[in-house]
Amino acid sequence: xxxxxxxxxxxxxxxxxxxxxxxxxxxxxxxxxxxxxxxxxxxxxxxxxxxxxxxxxxxxxxxxxxxxxxxxxxxxxxxxxxxxxxxxxxxxxxxxxxxxxxxxxxxxxxxxxxxxxxxxxxxxxxxxxxxxxxxxxxxxxxxxxxxxxxxxxxxxxxxxxxxxxxxxxxxxxxxxxxxxxxxxxxxxxxxxxxxxxxxxxxxxxxxxxxxxxxxxxxxxxxxxxxxxxxxxxxxxxxxxxxxxxxxxxxxxxxxxxxxxxxxxxxxxxxxxxxxxxxxxxxxxxxxxxxxxxxxxxxxxxxxxxxxxx
Amino acid sequence: xxxxxxxxxxxxxxxxxxxxxxxxxxxxxxxxxxxxxxxxxxxxxxxxxxxxxxxxxxxxxxxxxxxxxxxxxxxxxxxxxxxxxxxxxxxxxxxxxxxxxxxxxxxxxxxxxxxxxxxxxxxxxxxxxxxxxxxxxxxxxxxxxxxxxxxxxxxxxxxxxxxxxxxxxxxxxxxxxxxxxxxxxxxxxxxxxxxxxxxxxxxxxxxxxxxxxxxxxxxxxxxxxxxxxxxxxxxxxxxxxxxxxxxxxxxxxxxxxxxxxxxxxxxxxxxxxxxxxxxxxxxxxxxxxxxxxxxxxxxxxxxxxxxxxxxxxxxxxx
Numbered sequence: 250x251x252x253x254x255x256x257x258x259x260x261x262x263x264x265x266x267x268x269x270x271x272x273x274x275x276x277x278x279x280x281x282x283x284x285x286x287x288x289x290x291x292x293x294x295x296x297x298x299x300x301x302x303x304x305x306x307x308x309x310x311x312x313x314x315x316x317x318x319x320x321x322x323x324x325x326x327x328x329x330x331x332x333x334x335x336x337x338x339x340x341x342x343x344x345x346x347x348x349x350x351x352x353x354x355x356x357x358x359x360x361x362x363x364x365x366x367x368x369x370x371x372x373x374x375x376x377x378x379x380x381x382x383x384x385x386x387x388x389x390x391x392x393x394x395x396x397x398x399x400x401x402x403x404x405x406x407x408x409x410x411x412x413x414x415x416x417x418x419x420x421x422x423x424x425x426x427x428x429x430x431x432x433x434x435x436x437x438x439x440x441x442x443x444x445x446x447x448x449x450x451x452x453x454x455x456x457x458x459x460x461x462x463x464x465x466x467x468x469x470x471x472x473x474x475x476x477x478x479x480x481x482x483x484x485x486x487x488x489x490x491x492x493x494x495x496x497x498x499x500x501x502x503x504x505x506x507x508x509x510x511x512x513x514x515x516x517x518x519x520x521x522x523x524x525x526x527x528x529x530x531x532x533x534x535x536x537x538x539x540x541x542x543x544x545x546x547x548x549x550x551x552x553x554x555x556x557x558x
Numbered sequence: 559x560x561x562x563x564x565x566x567x568x569x570x571x572x573x574x575x576x577x578x579x580x581x582x583x584x585x586x587x588x589x590x591x592x593x594x595x596x597x598x599x600x601x602x603x604x605x606x607x608x609x610x611x612x613x614x615x616x617x618x619x620x621x622x623x624x625x626x627x628x629x630x631x632x633x634x635x636x637x638x639x640x641x642x643x644x645x646x647x648x649x650x651x652x653x654x655x656x657x658x659x660x661x662x663x664x665x666x667x668x669x670x671x672x673x674x675x676x677x678x679x680x681x682x683x684x685x686x687x688x689x690x691x692x693x694x695x696x697x698x699x700x701x702x703x704x705x706x707x708x709x710x711x712x713x714x715x716x717x718x719x720x721x722x723x724x725x726x727x728x729x730x731x732x733x734x735x736x737x738x739x740x741x742x743x744x745x746x747x748x749x750x751x752x753x754x755x756x757x758x759x760x761x762x763x764x765x766x767x768x769x770x771x772x773x774x775x776x777x778x779x780x781x782x783x784x785x786x787x788x789x790x791x792x793x794x795x796x797x798x799x800x801x802x803x804x805x806x807x808x809x810x811x812x813x814x815x816x817x818x819x820x821x822x823x824x825x826x827x828x829x830x831x832x833x834x835x836x837x838x839x840x841x842x843x844x845x846x847x848x849x850x851x852x853x854x855x856x857x858x859x860x861x862x863x864x865x866x867x868x869x870x871x872x873x874x875x876x
Contacts, residue, residue, distance in 0.1 A: 266771045274771045278677025281670045282690055288738045289697050292708045299711070346601030354595055355602070365606040373792070373862040374855065375799025377826050378612060380833070381851040385615030389839060402644075406608050413605070437587065440592045460699075467701025470801035470826065474833045509703040509802075516707050516806055523712060531704045542699045546692045 277461065292488035293535060300528030310527060312482040313511065322530055323512035324481040325483020328397070329466060331485060331500055332507055336465050341458055344409050347418025348454075353442055372410040379407045380459075380474025388475055395476040397485060403471050408461035415457015439471040451521035453551045456545045463541035467534060469509035481506040508534050616855060619848030626842055632849070638812040638828075640846045641835075647664035647846065649853055651814045655729065656857075660797040661805055662733025662818050663740060667793055668735070671744030672786065678745070678750040680774040691746070698742040706806030709735035714807065727809030727821035736803050744793045747869075751785020754777050788868040795861035799854065801826035825854045 255263070311321025347368075355361040383403035387393045393402075425444060431441040485503035506531060515527035575824065624632070625646045635648025674694070678687050713731040718724045755778050763773040809821030810831040823831065829847045837844045 261746060271769045271771045274774075275677070275681050278673055278681055281673040281677065282694075284670060285674070285694060285738065285741055287852060289693075291712065292700070294706065295708065295712045296704070301874070315818060317815075343601045346598045347604065350595075350598035350602040355600055364602050365608045368858070369866065370607060370862065371605055373795055373858060373865075374612065375801070375826065375858055377801045377829055378616075378851055378855050380828070382612045382615050384833075386611055408605075409605065409608070413602075423575055437591055441637050445596070453639055461701065463690050465701055467699075467703065469569060469703045470703070470805075470830060473830050474832060482624055491735055512707065513802065513806065516703070516710065525734070527707055528711075531707050534701050534705055538699050539696060542696050546695075 251293065272369050296531045296535065300532050303525050303529035304532065308472055317520065317526055320526050322511055324484060325508045327507050328505035329507045331397045331505065332344065332400045332404065333462060333466065335398055336404040339402060339405035339546055340408050340412050340461065344412025345416050345454055348413045348420060348443055352417050352420040353438070353446060368413055377379060377466055377474055379403055379471040380471030383475045384472060392501055395504060396502045397505045399475050400472050400477060400505065402466060403475060404465040407468065407471060408465050409426055411461035411464065412457050412539040415441055416450065416454050419453025420446055422453070423449050433476070441558055452548055456548045459541050459545040463538045467509055467538055472507060472510055478506055489536055612855065615828060616848050616852040619845050621850045623842065623845035623849045640843050644670055652823060652825045652850065653823040654816055654826050655808065656798055658728045658806060658816050658818055658822065659733040659736065660794060661826060662730060663737035663797040666734050666737025666739045667744050668790060671741045672748060674741065674745040675748035675752060676774050676779065679749045680778060694745060695740040698739065701703055702739070702800065702802040703741055705735050706803045709803055709807035713733050721819065723820055724819055727807065728819055729808050729822055730818040732804050732807040733818060736800050736804045740793045740796050742791045743796055747789035747792060750784045751782040751789065754785065754857055755781045781819040784868045788865045791861050791868065795858045795865065798861065799826065799858050801830060805830040825850050
């Protein structure tokens with residue numbers, strides 16, 4: 250009997266060993282997290298150091314060039330800005346409307362199920378497949394060309410699931426009594442949505458939109474697939490003109506390049522002088538996505554703090 | 559008209575009612591409500607159109623491709639040379655690159671991601687979790703082209719110091735960086751699964767005298783197995799669909815190999831390579847990217863379906 254039951258000192262030893270393993274695992278967890286953070290820091294510092302010599306005001310005002318020292322990102326950042334405008338104009342109304350429909354209107358039937366399955370599924374489709382869709386549909390079937398509008402539409406489809414999911418989550422956190430209150434004073438469904446649901450869910454929707462846009466800004470593969478040019482030494486026509494009607498939409502169908510493609514182009518050149526340009530472009534790109542993500546996190550944090558239903 | 563108030567009215571005369579006319583159902587208002595609902599529905603239905611569009615485009619172009627290239631050759635040929643005169647279309651060549659790089663990525667992401675998930679869910683204080691999770695999210699928000707640059711110009715030289723024979727393009731450094739990229743993804747889904755395990759199970763374990771690590775490994779992780787497995791599978795799907803890291807750091811040379819120390823093109827890198835060239839619309843070479851895309855879609859779809867199925871399973875247990 251006493252041979253089977255461990256003695257008191259043996260139990261103590263077991264406990265000490267188990268405790269030590271606990272501490273060891275905490276250390277392991279911190280190391281694992283540290284590897285993640287260290288990678289991020291290494292990545293950012295490496296690019297900042299490599300690209301520092303190129304991060305000058307001229308870098309933003311010069312077109313790409315065959316000489317690495319004179320090349321800049323003017324056409325790239327303008328292209329990114331224009332594409333993002335198209336993306337936001339398409340993805341935000343569509344995504345918010347879809348989210349509202351699914352949360353406030355959708356009946357429980359197979360059509361709703363179909364839509365929901367599709368959204369979950371689309372979130373998992375590789376981005377390059379969206380590029381193939383755009384190439385076959387927007388470029389060749391609709392004849393939109395390898396232009397700003399094609400890229401904007403492609404990225405809009407890509408981030409649509411993100412916007413829809415964020416909208417739904419924001420709407421779901423509004424308690425039912427808000428809706429009941431609105432209905433009780435005779436509001437219609439749309440009036441309830443327009444005057445209550447949308448205003449109260451705006452911060453949440455905004456968070457989702459910003460995260461989606463930060464993803465779209467860095468997307469390279471689908472835009473390469475639709476055949477964006479990598480060397481563009483001119484700007485699209487300006488949206489505002491001197492003549493009546495003062496607005497021009499020619500920029501929508503102009504050829505373009507964007508930041509990540511410019512960076513890819515410079516990275517894949519064998520000449521190391523261009524790698525410095527790639528590093529500078531990458532630093533700006535990371536900085537932009539970081540800023541957008543930080544804004545989203547801050548918004549979410551504020552949202553959780555301020556609203557107490 | 560207003561039938562409810564007309565029922566009790568003697569000889570059809572209307573009684574004065576408290577219900578004003580303004581509350582009666584208005585035709586125009588009803589129409590507006592219906593129109594808005596229809597518009598919102600259409601917006602939601604865009605997702606169905608997108609899926610249909612993807613399937614239609616990929617299948618349409620692939621059908622043309624497979625009418626010229628027998629599907630058996632596509633699956634069994636050991637060469638991938640669609641742009642040469644002596645064209646061969648063996649998807650296995652590209653698949654080998656995709657599989658090798660994904661395996662490397664998973665060898666990095668699974669241990670790191672699982673450790674982080676267990677640590678955050680079972681050990682970390684709520685405060686530490688509040689800080690760590692958003693920072694991890696930032697890691698997954700970095701554009702993949704930036705990771706590609708990092709793999710090619712930082713990790714590869716670092717690895718070359720350890721393995722002098724390593725070529726400038728290789729699957730190893732691309733795979734490692736890709737693994738780091740999907741760590742947040744694996745960690746956050748596994749952590750969700752672990753936190754869904756009811757507290758009573760942990761309390762029972764603690765009451766029996768188990769330590770935190772024993773509780774985590776023998777109670778929480780087994781209870782969350784299907785959710786953790788789902789995280790791994792969704793991670794695989796991410797790795798398989800990843801493009802830019804591989805296009806930049808692994809080279810675009812088709813190479814039937816399972817050796818991560820060699821350069822090799824993946825399915826995604828091949829699509830990028832063709833898109834960068836200027837193949838005429840309608841040529842077989844152009845259609846190969848749609849056939850490759852269809853293979854990619856089927857591959858990720860399979861993983862996603864298994865992943866979603868497993869995620870749903872663990873939700874139903876409790």
